[in-house]
Amino acid sequence: MRSGLAASLRALVPIALAFALGFALFAASGYDVAAVLAGLWQGAVAAPGSLEQSLRWALPLAIVSLGIIITLRTGEFNIGAQGQLLVGGLGAVAAPLLLPDLPPAIVIPLALLGGIIGGALWSGIAGALKVWFNSDEVINTLMLNFIAVLLIQWFTTGPFKDDSTRGENASTPRIDLSFRLSDSSGVSLELLVIVVIAALFAWLLVERSPFGLQSKLVGSSPRVAAWQGLRIRRIHILTYLLAGAFAGLAGALEVLGPSGRLVTGATPTLGFTAIVVAIVGLLRVPGALLAALFFGGLQAAILFLPIVTNLPSSGLRIIEGLVALLITAQFIWRRRRDSASESEA
Amino acid sequence: MEQFVVTTIRLSVPLIFAGLGGLFSVRAGIFHIGIEGLMLAGAFVTVAIGSALGSVWLGIGGAIAVNLLLSWVYWFLIDRLKADMIIAGLGLTTLCVGGTAFLMSAFFNKRGSMTSQVRLPQPVVGPQEGLLAYVSELSLLAWLLPLFVLIVWLLLRRSRLGLQLAAIGEYPYAAEAAGVNISRSKLYAMLITGICCALAGAELAVGGLAAFSENMTNGRGFIALAAILFGSLDPIRTTLAGLFFGLANAVGINSQIYAGASNVPRQFILMLPFAATIFFVTLRGYASGRNAPRVS
Amino acid sequence: MTRATATATAAKADAIVRCENIAVAYGGFQALQPTSLAFAPGQIHALVGQNGAGKTSFARALAGIVTPQSGRFFINGREARAPTVRQVRQLGLDIVHQRFTLPPSFTVAEALELVSAKKHGGAFFSFNALARSWLQELKAAGLEVSPRARIRDLPIETAQSLEIARALAGHAQFLILDEPTALLSPSGVERLFARLRQLRAQGVTLLVILHKLREVMEIADTVAVLRGGRLVLPPTPSVQLSQRQLSGLIIGEMPAAVPGASPREDASIPAARRGVQLAARQASTRQSALEPALAGVSLAIEAGEILGIAGVEGNGQRSLVDILTGLMPVAGGSVHLLGQDVSALTHHQRRALGLRVVPFDRLTQGASLSLPLWENVTVCDAPRFRQRRRLWLNIGAMRRAARAALQQFDVRYDSLEQAAGALSGGNLQRLILARELAAAPQALIAAQPTRGLDFRATQFVWQVLRALKEGGGGILLVSSDLDELFHLSDRIQVLRGGRLLGAFPPPFDRRAIGDAMIGAQR
């Protein structure tokens, strides 16, 4: 349909612009732009194993962005996915380390559950404070991100410390191979299946459940929702729990998948990139999955690029930043009546 | 003891400059999450231009100029192009983190950190020994802080601009009826924020030290934002909040020195400022929530 | 009328404010037709008209807040074409708005400094100096209020007098007050009028927008009347007018009495549905910033009847609907739904019992303009559409239900997926009715159900409400449109100043009810 096309174009303009600006800067600083472009293409698609890499990064981005879709649709600004991801990893690593003798058939579901609960709780804190105390969720989720990092640091240097590690990246011991969902490549049938299930669930939740439709109404026009007698608080709390659950699941999959253990300082920006993914995906599940593939590819390219060019990795942070900076700007097509004007009150 | 005080002050000064700067935007209803990035840009440009031209003042001037530009762009995006201020703010910060590192390696061929040829004067020379010896470690900006606080307080609480910003943030209809040009006032607020963040960055890089290192703000911009909410959008209380965070930091530092190997894990001490922020933001939200106007 | 026009032309000569063909439109909607009139200096002029007549639009145009679509006006003989608020103030014209314009958290002095044209103190002001200088202004205005008090703590009357003081501090010679008495107690009105006379004595010219004729007669030297965006009476000395003439001009010439709704025959109503559907007993609310508080309101709506609530807007209608729906708690008294005390129940729970609502404002309360039509129709009772033995919704069923409902209520649209914002006002209202009446509710609250609709759409809504009533539903109809009330209601009560005035049975006496609304003596 026409409007859908226009919308997706609207999402692509800022990305194109961000890349244009970034490359202009690279050129101005005397880097070989052609080589950089080639490097991006290779790292994301062409070079052997790079497609696998793109997928490896797309998977967690996709899952986290599913949760962010839900919060943004409900009009809540939970930017704590990063922290929820970490705490999810913490919840996931517990079972394999504490119950190493149980069969995987029990431990793995426990670990996944642990991750989901961990993330949901961490997000639930911010949600409860928002709903019952009208406490600003942006600053709270931000603070909870900092706290989560320290929490992980404590666990990996304290209770769950791995004595064999010596380096600067404190971590828990590696979990038993039988509990792993993928080798370090981060791509495996199990992971794919889980991600597909999660996406399907999210889609049903958003497009095919009372919660999904009602939360959309709450987000787009809270006053209308109030006059419709929707239980707004309930919907908000649920929103936070679900968002945290998805982020936590992603954290669990990192631990049970590629990483194989909980490491301090791992994936420091994943939770934030996922926000951009959700927005580029126009807050819809299929869109987010596509966007996740795109940004997964970008991530893979970022890791590959320094190998074929001398462009410092910070150069690509610039592009990430520009994308986030521009992505929500209404460049050409304005909505006929945008929901912001209603939801004032 | 004196050292403890000086440490508290030195850790607070950048927070307070950034916090009071951000206050202008926040009072005008802009939750300016890009402060972190602006501080970093300020630190880098001060060192870069300062070292290149051999004058710390030119460096700071350059930093202010760059931050004015960045702030204008941010304003244009969220006010004119209706971009989301939170996401654009996160983007602004990421852009600055990447940009400073990139320019450092592109133009100074340095990675990680670079030392600065210039630094802020430390105007007051204390006695060699004794209680006051430490005051000589305070930079000019630290000494100017009280004046700065006073000016901000005047601007926000004792000037029409301040009243207009507050009205815009709290009750735009009033601003409109008073004939205030809302989007221009927002621009002014954000430009001021940019200037103050440039100063905050300068204090970080050339106040105590004479160096810039990648991401040296280390979350201080977000803490400044927290200080604003913590100080419930009041200049004086924001200043106190900044001092509180500096104090909390200093306590953390000294506890390892004097308490030695304590049983309380360090991480939990480091969490305190963040936890405190959540606590006070919640208190404030609860208070404001109860006398907020009815929806419908 | 000839006499009136004569005076109007006379006024032109030494008019302090003169308008030529001022017209106001919002988007495509013409709120004020091209209008020309002039106000003589040193007098109190009244501007009256029904809700939506265009009074505020006219005032806002003069004050430079909305730019008129066409026309120009002269202040003290100086021409002003599409001026800004500041320019207008320089010319000595100022306005006190229908809605308050002082930020709640500000202190009195700060708020006044913010909105006043003239600076007290230079770039920076000392709070004490500010307080002192404003204290003088306030004293001069005979106001006993501390400049250090917070706006949110002030009684409404004081807040309003502040707005007046603020305007006068800018040395306004022509002051517009938009419905200044709406929120005031009778004694407050007395004090306000005393103040206005005092100002007139000082040579200030005033234009006061009023609804209550008694007040008009009491205070105004001249009266002008707007109806449906047209000037039907230019400023005319009030001594030359009777309240009868005036209310006639305001409401429009109509037969004095209207037969009213067909008297209902109880036989037609299913026995199960008889009895009181919705009731309030001695219900009262706290003072809100928008309306006078409700004071001991009691009403009861029988099955199969429509109770009409007449009244000028801003006399407590919103509070009344809010307590009946559960969007606002009652401060005293109780609310009953189908014989059950629901005072403590949420809106959600009351809906579950069979209450439905057509809200005041379809754009911000009735429907989400950004959501597709079918979601707007079905979202509130989405759970009904769960598939058998499955968690997930049957979207097909929902869309079918939505299509059916929209069809039944004759909504014109091109696709179920189109955003509700794309619908015309009339069609949007039909959509809302389709949603609220889908499961023939026991009790319905219809607030301003036909505001801004064309004739066809209005007729349709009326017909729907009658049908619901025939089926035994109890309806509370809140409207500021007398014709609507007369056509639909079985009984009418008038809401004024937060109190319900005696019930009027059919045949309805337009004059009596109109007078009760605007508080005119007979």
Next chain:
Amino acid sequence: SQDAPVRVALVATQAAGDNGPIDGLIAGLEMAAEAFGVETQFLEALDPATFEVTLRNLARTGVDIVVSTFYEMGATSWLVAPDYPDTTFVVIVGLPSGDEQPDNVQLMEYQFFEGAYVGGVYAAHLTESRQLGYTGGVPLPFAWADFNAFTDGAHSINPDIETTATFIESFEDPVRGREVAAGLYASGVDFIFTGAAASDIGVVEAASDNDALVMVASAPLVEQSPANVAILVLIEWEKTILQEIEMALDAETRGGFRYGNVQSGEISFHIPEAFLEATTDERRERAEASREAIDALIADIESGDFVVLEDNQERMAADDESDGDSDSG
């Protein structure tokens, strides 16, 4: 393939510009390009989640020798090496993480605590307040090993010297580093041993503010404040990477595990001339006076007559004195 030049890549897991390990390795890498005519490149991998893919990418693109840094990479190289037999994975500071080591994995670890021990002895000679301090990045085993050896060294001269360990909580926060050090000096410490990478800048800054002494592990810091940097205990990163690359180039010598220490000449001691010139007479005398003892000690360590014990656990206040002198062997 003889014609194509051998490709060597260095993967750093810390930001370059630390005036320490990474900068040293980069310098050494350039020397290697000179010495062996190999083609070199440098890159950073800061996110642990990206370590493995980076190694694999390099191997895939035909790099012959992948030099990476620190223990994490040790484990990772061990993991990926079998898949790329033609590539040699050198890890500078890495430990075996399994039983039989892939023969294309080449590991080495420093025994820097030896240097810390010597530094402790030197500090004991220079301190007037008999209080020594340590500023680390974050408390990790190697940090405790260094601090404990430093303490033991000091105690071997004077058992009632007090030592305090502090951490800056980051390897790249000079601002906080300065405050931590300032706090130590204010508490009476007059000699700090710092090992916190980029944060060291701040520590030295504090030393010059307080006119106190500091022991560093990075040469550029000496210029920053000559009067205060009393000793430079260097890990010879250049030397190490040169030696490692040389070993890797030769099929005979490639692979295996080895220690880099005082004996292997990869840990060196310098009392900067600049310091002796800039500092007070009294401190100069003390420094000169300590020379003999220091040189003797170093000689003993090189000859193996003296073995410094490694203890990488945090010591609780109680057992501070215990195993104080680590004389044995």
